[in-house]
Amino acid sequence: MKRHLPLAHPATALVMATCAWLVLVPLLGVPPRYLPSLGRVVADAISVWPELLNSFLRTLSEAVLGFLAGAALGIAFGVAFARSRVLERSVLPLFIALQSVPVIAFGAVVVIWFGNSLLSKVMIALYLSFFPVAVSTLRGLQAIDEKRVALFLSFGANRMQVFWRLALPTALPSIFTGLKLAVSLSLIGAIVGEWFGDTVGLGVMLLQALYFEQVERIWVLIVVCGLLGTLLYGLLAFIERKYVWWRPA
Amino acid sequence: MNLPLKCSIAAIAFAAALVGGSLPAKAAEAVSVRLKWVAQAQFAGVYVAKAKGFYEEAGLDATINPGGPNINVETLVASGADTFGIASGTEGVLYAREKGLPLTCIGMSQQMTPFAYVAYDDSGINSVKDFKGKTVATWMTGPQFTLYSVLAHEGLAQSDANIVSQPFSMQPFIDKQYDVATVTLYNELNTLKEQGINNIKIFLPDDSGVTTQQDSIVTSEKMIAEKPEVVQAFLNATLKGWKYAFENKSEAVDIVMAAGSGLERKHQELMLEEIEKLMRAKLGGSEGLGAIDMASIKAVHDSLIEYKALNTEIDLESAFDQSFWAKVPADAKSM
Structure with a gap:
């Protein structure tokens, strides 16, 4: 059952990108202002590693908490929308309108409401992540085959049984698509939140790094943010492969 | 069941007595100060005042809230979300008052214009008058009005120069995409020098007779009306913090470094040097740190009206309240 091939692919790409950076930058004489050599970037990362680790853990917890809250809220709204057409018609457009407002516009409001706490970053991560989960949950639940529902009901299943045994399993692959989108957005939310x-x-x-134009530091942070995003996405993909192995009918 | 309960009640009572005994008679007043940017030497005085216990001695339990690019200090302080702020500067206070925000300036950190214009030695630009016909980049977030004033003071019209918007980075100037760029004396100029760019000329607005004080110390009208003693205590302790920072620069940089993450010591040392020059210039030297220069504020106000950046006259005496600064003890503000 174990297949290493899908895992090997991203790692291969990573190694290839690293090699290209390692070889091409000195080879082509790229000026450090455009792309510093990998060695300089690694040296810069090592010079600030305790702060980098602290910052990594802080941003990780903001993103994960925001994602978990956003996922719970998104699934709850998705289920509610699937249940009630009135709710979908009335509340979903409001969510779409909210999503169209750049998160920057909420900056002052978030700071006034939640201060400079961890909570304010979690709220921004939640705000960005709940919407794709809500929509994908709704779409997943709408894709249920009515004939199967009729079959369940004919065997005497109640509404809860139909939901847990049929509707949710059918919708889960779609929900996971939303979750994987949401986890990247929650990381962006956490990082933008720190700019408040x-x-x-x-x-x-x-x-x-931007303020002092520290080019090496900027690249350190691009790489670290990328690694963090990949880690979160990979974790979700792993959970999906392990527990949601079926495909929607 | 009963004995452990009794024991714990006794323990709690004992602990409460201990804590109660160690507290000062009067509980410290909780205040917050919002900075216009993240922790750096530009705000050394505030961090020093906190770390050295100057706020605590003044009866304040102060929280320092860092800012960022999406933070408007004026709005947060006027709304009461923060008690005090280190806000943008003269223009920022005037705009806030025009919008009707109940915001008052109680002190001014930087005594001379922190912005300057740079041009390469070989550009043929030897004075501001030579900006005529050249491409001049500046930040369109407020400092453009300083440029307009400088041009006007040198007898140039805005249309004489090709004024373009300058981004976050100095890279376009390094690539010579424009002739003149704007810098702050405490950061971008250091960035240029660090990248080995020394073949530049610097033009200071103050040399053209344009002074705009920056990094205003602000609070809300409500605080002034209800807790003037807290406002006074905050200003006293903040200026004391600045004085200590300039007298003990190495320690001040240590304190700033501990407050932020990933700061470079060299950048912070250079910044503190430049901030000291800006804060001790002009009235900062003759009158004391934090002085409010009403003459320069009036001039900035009048030029903003002239450029229609301000549409209504602002009552300067109520927007800039000098009474607190006047009462700061001389040994806290005079170097």
């Missing part, structure tokens, strides 16, 4: 004022976090370090 904080002292620790990858977003704060990125801001400082």
Whole structure:
């Protein structure tokens, strides 16, 4: 049953990109301002590693908490929309309108409501992540074959049984698509949230690097943010492969 | 069941007595100060005042809230979300007042214009008058009005120069995409020098007779009306923090470094040097740190009206309240 091939692919790409960076930058004489050599970037990362680790953990917890809250809220709304056409017609357009507003516009509001706490970053991550989950949950639940529902009912299943045994399993692959979108968005939310004022976090370090034009540091943070995003996405993909192995009918 | 309960009640009572005994008679007043950017030497005085216990001695339990590119200090302080702020500067206070925000400036950190214009030695630009016909980049987030004033003071019309918007980065200037760029004396100029760019000339607005004080110390009208003693205590302790920072620069940089993450010591040392020059210039030297220069504020106000950046006259005496600064003890503000 174990297949290593799908896991090998992303790792191969990573190794190839690293090699290209390692070889091409000195070979082509790329000026450090455009792309510093990998060695300089790694050296810079090592020089700030305790702060980098702290910031990584801080941003990770903001993104994960925001994602979990956003996923729970998104699934709850998705289920509610699938159940009630009135709710879908009335509330979903409001969510779409909210999603169209750049998160920056909520900056002052978030700071006034939640201060400079971890909570304010979690709220921004939640705000960005709940929408794709809600929509994908709704679409997944709408895709249920009515004939199967009729079959379940004819065997005397109640509404809860239909939901847990048929509707949710059918919708899960679709929900996971939403979750994988949401986890990347929650990371962006956490980083942007730190731009509303904080002292620790990858977003704060990125801001400082931009302000002082520290090109190596900017690349360190691009790589670390990328690794964090890949880690979160990979974890979800792993859970999906292990527990949601079936495909929608 | 009863004995452990009794024991724990006794323990709690004992602990409460201990804590109660160690607290000062009067509980410290909880205040927050919102910065216009993340932790760096530009705000050394505030971090020093906190770390050295100056706020605590003044009866304040101060929280420092860092800012960022999406933070408007004026709005947060006027709304009461933060008690005090280190806000943009003269223009920012004037705009806030025009919008009707109940915001008052109680002190000014930087005594001379922190912006400057740079041009390469070989550009043929030897004075601001030579900006005529050249491409001049500046930040369109407020500092453009300083440029307009400088041009006007040198007898140039805005249309004489090709004024373009300058991004976050100095890279386009390094690539010579425009003739003149705007820098702050405490950061971008250092960035250029660090990248080995020394073949530049620097033009200071103050040399053209344009002074705009920046990094205003602000609070809300409500605080001034209801808790003037807290406002006074905050200003006293903040200026004391600045004085200590300039007298003990190495320690001040240590304190700033501990407050942020991933800061470079060299950048912070250079920034503190430049901030000291800006804060001790002009009235900062003759009158004391944090002085409010009403003459320069009036001039900035009048030029903003002239450029229609301000549409209504602002009552300067109520927007800039000098009474607190006047009462700061001399040994806290005079170097």
